[in-house]
Structure formats: structure tokens, C-alpha cells
Amino acid sequence: MDIWLTAAGEYGITAVIAFYLLHRMEKKLDILIYAVQNWSHEHAASSVSSEQLSVEDNKVKQVK
Numbered sequence: 001m002d003i004w005l006t007a008a009g010e011y012g013i014t015a016v017i018a019f020y021l022l023h024r025m026e027k028k029l030d031i032l033i034y035a036v037q038n039w040s041h042e043h044a045a046s047s048v049s050s051e052q053l054s055v056e057d058n059k060v061k062q063v064k
Helices: 002-011 013-043 050-063
Strands: none
Touching: 002 013
């Protein structure tokens, strides 16, 4: 908690809130990117193996 107060004092509360919201949005964008890539692999002929997709699936689950 001290790090947030220090950052707010140095950069301003607006900058700290913006950083926090961007950080949260980045995780959600990673999930969205994975979903779109997975969808495109399902609907187009692709040379991606199911093992590679399962590895990516595990990465996304760890992000959540």
C-alpha cells in the first residue's frame, strides 16, 4: 500500500489510477487476443497442433 501512496505523491493520483486501469485492461486484452486467435484457428485450415493451442490455453489461464 505504501508504494501506491508514494507513487500518488510523486506522479499524482490521476496517473496512478490511469496506470492501474491500463494494467487491468492489458490482462483482458491478452484474453481477447487469445480468443480471437483460437477462433481463427478453429475456422481456418491451420498447421497449429493441438499441443501448441493447449500450451497457449494454459498461459491464458495463468493470466486470469
